[in-house]
Amino acid sequence: MRTYLDCIPCFFNQALRAGRIATGDENKLKKLLDEIGTMLRDIPLESTPPETGMLIYEKVRKITGKFDPYNELKRESTEKALALYPSLKNKVEKSNDKLLTAIRIAIAGNVIDFGVNRKFDIEEEIDNVLKKDFAIFDYDKFKDYLDKTDEILYIGDNAGESVFDRILIEEMKKPVIYVVREIPVINDVTYEDAIQAGIDKVATILSSGTSAPGTVLETCNAEFKEVYKNSKFVIGKGQGNYEGLSDEKHLIFFLLKAKCWVIANDIGVNEGDIVLKGINV
Amino acid sequence: MRTYLDCIPCFFNQALRAGRIATGDENKLKKLLDEIGTMLRDIPLESTPPETGMLIYEKVRKITGKFDPYNELKRESTEKALALYPSLKNKVEKSNDKLLTAIRIAIAGNVIDFGVNRKFDIEEEIDNVLKKDFAIFDYDKFKDYLDKTDEILYIGDNAGESVFDRILIEEMKKPVIYVVREIPVINDVTYEDAIQAGIDKVATILSSGTSAPGTVLETCNAEFKEVYKNSKFVIGKGQGNYEGLSDEKHLIFFLLKAKCWVIANDIGVNEGDIVLKGINV
Numbered sequence: 001m002r003t004y005l006d007c008i009p010c011f012f013n014q015a016l017r018a019g020r021i022a023t024g025d026e027n028k029l030k031k032l033l034d035e036i037g038t039m040l041r042d043i044p045l046e047s048t049p050p051e052t053g054m055l056i057y058e059k060v061r062k063i064t065g066k067f068d069p070y071n072e073l074k075r076e077s078t079e080k081a082l083a084l085y086p087s088l089k090n091k092v093e094k095s096n097d098k099l100l101t102a103i104r105i106a107i108a109g110n111v112i113d114f115g116v117n118r119k120f121d122i123e124e125e126i127d128n129v130l131k132k133d134f135a136i137f138d139y140d141k142f143k144d145y146l147d148k149t150d151e152i153l154y155i156g157d158n159a160g161e162s163v164f165d166r167i168l169i170e171e172m173k174k175p176v177i178y179v180v181r182e183i184p185v186i187n188d189v190t191y192e193d194a195i196q197a198g199i200d201k202v203a204t205i206l207s208s209g210t211s212a213p214g215t216v217l218e219t220c221n222a223e224f225k226e227v228y229k230n231s232k233f234v235i236g237k238g239q240g241n242y243e244g245l246s247d248e249k250h251l252i253f254f255l256l257k258a259k260c261w262v263i264a265n266d267i268g269v270n271e272g273d274i275v276l277k278g279i280n281v
Numbered sequence: 282m283r284t285y286l287d288c289i290p291c292f293f294n295q296a297l298r299a300g301r302i303a304t305g306d307e308n309k310l311k312k313l314l315d316e317i318g319t320m321l322r323d324i325p326l327e328s329t330p331p332e333t334g335m336l337i338y339e340k341v342r343k344i345t346g347k348f349d350p351y352n353e354l355k356r357e358s359t360e361k362a363l364a365l366y367p368s369l370k371n372k373v374e375k376s377n378d379k380l381l382t383a384i385r386i387a388i389a390g391n392v393i394d395f396g397v398n399r400k401f402d403i404e405e406e407i408d409n410v411l412k413k414d415f416a417i418f419d420y421d422k423f424k425d426y427l428d429k430t431d432e433i434l435y436i437g438d439n440a441g442e443s444v445f446d447r448i449l450i451e452e453m454k455k456p457v458i459y460v461v462r463e464i465p466v467i468n469d470v471t472y473e474d475a476i477q478a479g480i481d482k483v484a485t486i487l488s489s490g491t492s493a494p495g496t497v498l499e500t501c502n503a504e505f506k507e508v509y510k511n512s513k514f515v516i517g518k519g520q521g522n523y524e525g526l527s528d529e530k531h532l533i534f535f536l537l538k539a540k541c542w543v544i545a546n547d548i549g550v551n552e553g554d555i556v557l558k559g560i561n562v
Contacts, residue, residue, distance in 0.1 A: 009293035040318030
């Protein structure tokens with residue numbers, strides 16, 4: 001997805017939100033916004049938002065001196081999600097379509113996102129997403145490709161959300177490579193977070209190599225790019241992966257909730273909608 | 282009022298909103314945001330937001346080539362407000378406290394503001410503000426000073442809103458100097474807009490000389506500064522005038538609706554509250 005003009009004020013909001021988690025020093029926060037301001041002219045509208053996100057969070061780290069401002073929030077998110085795990089498994093077990101319920105739960109977990117300015121109630125969100133109609137619902141194709149594949153490349157999104165991904169991974173009953181970010185960026189899932197979520201028990205964890213809050217292929221490592229190139233079944237979770245990969249010529253199923261109206265508009269749905277969208281299928 | 286860090290993303294939103302009214306050319310809009318980005322480091326947090334507003338709208342004019350993007354919207358706002366004028370006069374006539382009802386109506390008119398990202402329904406707003414409790418209500422002091430003064434300096438805010446101001450002016454029954462901006466900035470009231478609203482029939486119109494969306498004294502002309510210095514009863518209407526004058530050592534009554542949470546917080550009220558606040562009283 002390209003950068004829309006409306007993404008630009010949002011970049012400053014995101015920087016301020018992350019900066020404030022890292023420091024209370026107003027002078028540092030002003031410097032952070034000033035530097036993003038200066039950088040703006042070098043950000044073409046043709047670039048994807050996570051490319052800019054990467055630069056923004058580099059600046060947050062550099063100026064505040066905090067490598068991982070969201071560390072504590074991420075750990076808490078994962079703990080809360082783990083506490084819900086047994087009841088979520090139970091919901092899947094009791095449902096008529098276990099795979100679909102697991103997909104819905106994985107999407108509900110996508111609400112754990114500190115990059116989007118929104119407070120959330122995860123239990124309320126689960127109830128909503130379990131009942132909600134999909135705005136795009138490529139479920140039949142998803143099942144077809146799932147049947148045929150012998151391996152799934154599952155690109156994770158946020159810490160905490162990974163526990164919900166785990167439920168879907170368990171339900172797909174195929175070998176899964178679960179992709180994490182190389183270093184902490186917002187509350188995106190890293191290797192350490194995936195381990196905390198128990199992903200290592202159900203999948204092979206692989207770092208994409210990127211420090212962007214989304215999959216920006218040019219910044220990914222050779223190993224990930226090779227696996228990606230050869231994969232016949234890719235799941236891209238959340239907005240950041242959609243933003244980075246939506247223009248790819250590769251079969252990808254995006255699972256997300258459209259939490260931002262700009263992304264909703266790019267997908268062709270309404271803000272708040274849930275989406276199971278396959279591209280190049 | 283100082284500039285808060287949260288004002289910075291809002292500056293970009295405002296620029297984008299104004300820019301889009303002036304042009305559909307995405308390259309020009311990107312250039313506009315880029316130039317505001319570059320300018321950011323020269324905007325100290327000690328400056329008032331309308332000082333930056335002035336620079337932003339200068340850039341909107343320069344880059345889009347449109348001197349007055351809101352011209353059409355302003356004319357329409359005033360026409361709509363004029364159509365309501367007889368019924369508003371009627372509300373005042375029928376009320377127990379005519380002055381207070383006129384104050385409430387003047388505040389309701391403050392909802393006509395294209396600088397704040399909000400759609401509004403003016404008739405609904407009038408009904409709300411006529412019933413709503415004031416969060417700050419220095420009405421007794423307002424009446425005391427009004428009784429004693431022989432002239433009122435009434436600093437206007439937006440076009441359209443001026444028709445509502447006219448109702449208050451008529452109810453105060455004292456000579457009024459009504460202050461307008463020197464050139465168009467957002468939908469702020471200029472000389473031409475005030476004439477359209479019929480202000481010339483009830484007050485002497487005076488330009489403050491500023492091109493800021495608020496009263497920034499350093500940018501005002503000598504005549505206004507002299508009148509202001511000597512005035513014993515100043516009314517500052519709307520957020521822009523509050524932002525520009527809230528730290529002044531001069532008796533001013535601010536009449537406004539807090540439409541932005543940053544300003545609400547600075548005043549010490551909640552977003553959406555209505556305020557009749559005297560300073561140095």
